[in-house]
Amino acid sequence: MMEFKDSISSNFLDGNFPSRIERQHSSLPSVIVIGGGISGIAAAHILQNASFKVILLESRDRIGGRIHTDYSFGCPVDMGASWLHGVCNENPLAPLIRRLGLSLYRTSGDNSVLYDHDLESCALFGMDGHQVPQKTVIEVGDVFKTILKETEKVRDEHKDDMSVLQAISIVLERHPELRQEGLAHEVLQWYICRMEAWFAADADMISLSTWDQEQVLSGGHGLMVQGYYPIINALAKDIDIRLNHRVAKISNRSNKVTVTVDDGRSFVADAAIITVPLGVLKANLIEFEPKLPEWKVTAISDLGVGNENKIALRFDNIFWPNVELMGIVAPTSYSCGYFLNLHKATGHPVLVYMAAGRFAYDLEKLSDESAANFAMLQLKKMFPDATEPVQYLVSRWGTDPDSLGCYSYDLVGKPSDVYDQLRAPLGSLFFGGEAVSMEHQGSVHGAYSAGVMAAENCRRHLMERLGSLEKIQLISLREEMLEVTVPLQISRM
Numbered sequence: 001m002m003e004f005k006d007s008i009s010s011n012f013l014d015g016n017f018p019s020r021i022e023r024q025h026s027s028l029p030s031v032i033v034i035g036g037g038i039s040g041i042a043a044a045h046i047l048q049n050a051s052f053k054v055i056l057l058e059s060r061d062r063i064g065g066r067i068h069t070d071y072s073f074g075c076p077v078d079m080g081a082s083w084l085h086g087v088c089n090e091n092p093l094a095p096l097i098r099r100l101g102l103s104l105y106r107t108s109g110d111n112s113v114l115y116d117h118d119l120e121s122c123a124l125f126g127m128d129g130h131q132v133p134q135k136t137v138i139e140v141g142d143v144f145k146t147i148l149k150e151t152e153k154v155r156d157e158h159k160d161d162m163s164v165l166q167a168i169s170i171v172l173e174r175h176p177e178l179r180q181e182g183l184a185h186e187v188l189q190w191y192i193c194r195m196e197a198w199f200a201a202d203a204d205m206i207s208l209s210t211w212d213q214e215q216v217l218s219g220g221h222g223l224m225v226q227g228y229y230p231i232i233n234a235l236a237k238d239i240d241i242r243l244n245h246r247v248a249k250i251s252n253r254s255n256k257v258t259v260t261v262d263d264g265r266s267f268v269a270d271a272a273i274i275t276v277p278l279g280v281l282k283a284n285l286i287e288f289e290p291k292l293p294e295w296k297v298t299a300i301s302d303l304g305v306g307n308e309n310k311i312a313l314r315f316d317n318i319f320w321p322n323v324e325l326m327g328i329v330a331p332t333s334y335s336c337g338y339f340l341n342l343h344k345a346t347g348h349p350v351l352v353y354m355a356a357g358r359f360a361y362d363l364e365k366l367s368d369e370s371a372a373n374f375a376m377l378q379l380k381k382m383f384p385d386a387t388e389p390v391q392y393l394v395s396r397w398g399t400d401p402d403s404l405g406c407y408s409y410d411l412v413g414k415p416s417d418v419y420d421q422l423r424a425p426l427g428s429l430f431f432g433g434e435a436v437s438m439e440h441q442g443s444v445h446g447a448y449s450a451g452v453m454a455a456e457n458c459r460r461h462l463m464e465r466l467g468s469l470e471k472i473q474l475i476s477l478r479e480e481m482l483e484v485t486v487p488l489q490i491s492r493m
C-alpha cells in the first residue's frame with residue numbers, strides 16, 4: 001500500500017488512513033521509483049504492467065533524464081544520448097523502436113568499439129583550414145590501431161592497471177617508428193580525442209585493463225532520426241509521474257521505504273527503486289537511513305563518471321560538405337574537436353559540436369553565448385565563409401545537479417566486483433540506472449535493461465515477502481514486445 005504524506009492532507013500524515021481508492025487496492029504491493037530517465041521509466045512500466053501500485057518521483061520538470069530531445073529548432077535535436085549502440089535485434093530497445101516505427105541512420109558498421117562513425121564519411125581539417133588528405137587519415141588510423149594492439153602487451157606485462165595514455169607512452173618509447181610528426185601527429189591526437197569521447201574521459205583516466213572489454217552489440221551505431229524522446233514518451237504512458245519532486249532522503253526500515261522530497265513531503269511504499277545518476281550518488285545529495293553500508297559507498301566511488309557536452313547550431317543555409325562528421329585536428333587531443341552533421345542524417349540544417357572529458361567541463365565555465373561563439377570559431381577554421389547560426393543550444397551535463405556527469409566509465413584500478421556491488425539491493429531498496437547495467441553501462445539500452453532487471457528483482461522480492469498474489473496479472477514487457485516482427489528501419493543516405 002502506498003501512502004502519500006503531505007502537510008495539506010493530514011489524513012495521510014501517520015499513514016493509518018488510506019484513501020478509498022487505496023483501500024480498494026490495498027492488496028496490491030506498492031513501489032516508488034526515483035528518477036524519470038529511461039531506467040526508472042522502464043522499471044515503473046514493468047511494475048505497472050504487473051499491476052503493482054507505482055509512483056515515479058522526478059526532480060526535473062521533465063522526464064527523460066540524460067535523454068533530452070530538444071524541439072526548439074523545429075526539429076528533434078538530442079542534447080543527451082543520440083545513438084543506438086548496436087543496431088540489431090538483440091538490442092533490448094529494438095522491439096520498442098520497431099513498434100514505434102522509429103528510423104535509424106547508421107553511422108558505422110559492425111565491430112566499431114571506439115568510433116560511432118566510419119572513416120569514409122569523415123572530413124578532417126587542420127587548424128589552418130586545410131583538409132587533411134584522406135590517405136593520411138587512413139594511414140594514421142592504422143598506426144593508432146597498431147599502437148592500441150601493442151598496449152595489450154603492456155597490459156599483459158603489468159599486474160597493476162594503468163591508464164591508456166600511460167600505456168601509449170610506453171609503446172611509443174619502445175617503438176619510435178610509431179611516433180608521428182607534424183600533421184600526422186595531430187591526426188593521431190584526433191583519434192585519441194575520439195577514444196576519449198567514447199568514454200567521456202581523458203586518456204589518462206581510462207583503464208588499460210578494461211577499455212576494450214565491453215560487450216558491444218552487433219550492427220554498428222545508429223542515430224535516432226526522430227530523436228530518443230518518443231521511446232521515453234511511449235514507456236511513460238499511464239505512469240503516475242510526479243515532476244519537480246527532488247528526493248532528499250530515503251528511509252529503508254521494517255519492510256517499508258519512506259521517501260522524502262526536498263519540500264518535506266513523504267511517500268511510503270513496500271519497496272523503492274533508485275535510478276538517479278551515479279554522479280548524484282557520488283555527491284551525497286540524497287540521505288540514506290540507515291546509512292549506506294561501506295561496501296556500497298566504496299562501489300559508488302570506485303566507478304568513474306565522465307562528461308560530454310553538445311553545442312547545437314541551426315543555420316538557414318548549408319555551407320558544409322555532405323559528410324557525417326567534420327573534425328579539427330590539433331597538437332593535443334584536448335584541442336581537437338568535431339561536429340556531427342545532422343543534415344546528412346536527418347535533412348535538418350543542424351551541426352552539433354561535441355566535447356568530452358576535461359574540455360567538456362571547461363566549456364561549462366562559458367556562458368551559452370560564449371560557448372556558441374567558440375563552436376563558431378572552430379567552424380570558421382574549416383569554413384571561413386560560415387554564416388552565423390540562427391539558433392543555438394548548449395548542454396551542461398557536468399554541472400547540472402540532476403546529472404553531475406554524462407555516463408559512467410571504468411577508472412584505472414577499478415575492482416572487478418564494482419557493478420555487482422552497485423546493483424546489489426539493500427532490503428527493499430533496489431538500484432537501477434545506467435551505471436549498474438550488467439554489460440552495457442553508459443548507454444541507453446544498458447540503462448533500460450538495468451531498470452527492467454531492478455523491476456524484476458523488486459517484483460520477485462515483494463511476491464516472496466507478501467505471499468501469493470494470484471489476482472495480479474503479471475505481464476512481462478519483454479514478452480509483450482517480442483511479438484512485434486516489423487524490421488528495424490535503417491538508412492544511410
Ligand SMILES: Cc1cc2nc3c(=O)[nH]c(=O)nc-3n(C[C@H](O)[C@H](O)[C@H](O)COP(=O)(O)OP(=O)(O)OC[C@H]3O[C@@H](n4cnc5c(N)ncnc54)[C@H](O)[C@@H]3O)c2cc1C
Nearest residue numbers: 035037038039059065066081082083247406433434443444
Ligand atoms: C551528452 C550525452 C551523450 C550520450 N550519448 C549516448 C548515446 O549516443 N547513446 C547511448 O546509448 N547513450 C548515450 N548517453 C548515455 C545515456 O544517455 C545514459 O546512459 C542513459 O540515458 C541514462 O539513463 P538513466 O535512466 O540511468 O539515468 P538518467 O537519464 O540520468 O535518469 C535519472 C533521473 O533521475 C533524476 N534525478 C536526479 N536526482 C534526483 C533526485 N534527487 N530525486 C528525483 N529524481 C532525481 C534525473 O533528473 C533524471 O531524470 C549519453 C549521455 C549524455 C549525457
